[in-house]
Amino acid sequence: MTILVIAEHDNASLKGATLNTVMAATQCGGDVHVLVAGHNAGAAAAAAAQVAGVAKVLHADAAHLADGLAENVAAQVLAIAASYSHILFPSTASGKNVAPRVAAKLDVAQISDITKVVSADTFERPIYAGNAVATVQSADAVKVITVRTTGFDAAGQGGAAAVETVAAVAAHGKASFVGREVTKSDRPELTAAKIIVSGGRALGSSEKFNEVLTPLADKLGAALGASRAAVDAGYAPNDWQVGQTGKIVAPSLYVACGISGAIQHLAGMKDSKVIVAINKDPEAPIFSVADYGLEADLFTAVPELISQL
Template identity: 70%
Template structure:
């Protein structure tokens, strides 16, 4: 029984999502092989080999694999799939794009976005935007699974797995990468940040994110997020969006500012350890999930918060 884990890369480096997916893969029992796919990914493979509980790292390095095109990556996975009893990836934009292609060719019903491994064939997964949890049992010979990374802890380091090369199949060649417009930021990524501060429609405009939220994010080393309403209003880019239709996060501390707490936002952050809400409407639904609520005008509260955090030595 061996599980193949499709590594997630961030540029050429291993993404923190991989270590979290690994925890789910280990819960399946059996050996875990990590597949690192791309071009010039030697250092990512070395990082993967150091994760505890990995018995082998496979590296596929070929030009057609460089940009993670689903057609090419799926063809690669299918070329080695027969060696594995389970194939897993993070339920990220990358994993969600690639894995169903693999599942369909294997004639397997993929189990998407699992939040718990109950047993090697039984899993929990959220449905209806997290408003219900389904426990499903798979009868397929190979389990194809995507993992909600925020539901699993990152596997620790301490391993020393062997690194092997795997040959890439001939290019499929029906799609080509044109360009990426990735947001550049020195702040941590939303899905791996320990602290997140998010703004909603109450922020009023994009400049207010820079003026009021950014200083606090800098002080706390936090990632900045937003509600769908703030994204729709054009305040901030879509990749800041936390929620069912955006990113699902579970940081140690989530500060929601000017966010009323629509169901789709709550679905994306309600597993955070501590939730703080600042909103001038004391009846806002966000207060029903917040550990600490402050009913206040955010334009006064945020500068105060910045000052208090500074006093507290942050």
């Protein structure tokens, strides 16, 4: 039994989600291979070879693989899929774009967003916004899986896998990469941040959002997040949204300011190691998952907290 992990990378280095996916793969049993499909991505392939638990790295290099276009990456995966019993993707925007294409072409059911490997054919995954956990057993010859990265620790370093070059498939032809608009920030990436400060609709405006939360995030070296209500109201950009329809995070510390804790938001952050909630509503659902709760007006409490840091 051999497991294939599809690496997420920027052609120079691996994304953190790849390490969590490798950890899930090692728990399936068998050898773990990593596919690095890109252009001039030798550094990323070398980094994958050093990940603990990886037996082999497959490096496919072509100009049309440079930008991770889903059609091209899926074709590359399908070209080597016959050799594997499991194909694992991180449950990220990229992974969720490629995995269904692979599963459909292989005519198998995709197992989405697993949080635990019970055995080689049995997995756990959250359903109903995380309120229930389903145990799924698959009889498919090839198991196509996306991995919720917050459910697994990151694989460590210390590996010494061989890097093998594989032939790149031809470009898809019907789809081409046009451009990418990237939000640049000096703050940590939300899904990789160790500390996150999030705000809700109670902040009232984007100006207050920045005025109140930015100093706290600066003090803590944290990423900024937001509830869907705050994003919909225009107080924060879309890429800050935490929750079922946003980003799933599990930092060491999550500070929720003025967030009531709708079920969709809780689904995206309740696996955080320590949750601190500041809300003046004693009945706010966020307090049910918080390790520390402060019933107070955030406009008073947050500046006081900042002054103590």
